[in-house]
Amino acid sequence: MSTAVVLLTVGPALIVAGSWVALNICGAAAALERRSAANAELRMHARGDLGPAPRVAAAVFYRYLGSVNALCGVLLTLGGLLELA
Structure with a gap:
């Protein structure tokens, strides 16, 4: 399996999971608290x-961790796209 496939699979998953907590969708950060x-x-x-x-x-701490997680997902996705080129 190529590195690009792994990065393009893990990256968007991290973006979705991180933004879910960072934006507190359905009270995710509050539930973690x-x-x-x-x-x-x-x-x-x-x-x-x-x-x-x-x-x-606090929920603010989990929202911060979610935003860091989403940003790392963006970096992994960009790395996967660069690997394809």
Whole structure:
């Protein structure tokens, strides 16, 4: 399998996934925030700590990571197009 095919497959997938979180479509970033809070609470309960769970990451952080992911997808897609030429 050529490198261009791999880059042109992975690149658009990263663009779609990253922009989905970056633009908070269907509340994706908010859902990731709730999931991380629930996981932190479960870890604390497993240790026997029954206090409030610390806030791990906000939705803004996940939106930032989504935009970085989308930009990396753009770079991979452009690299795949350059590989074809």
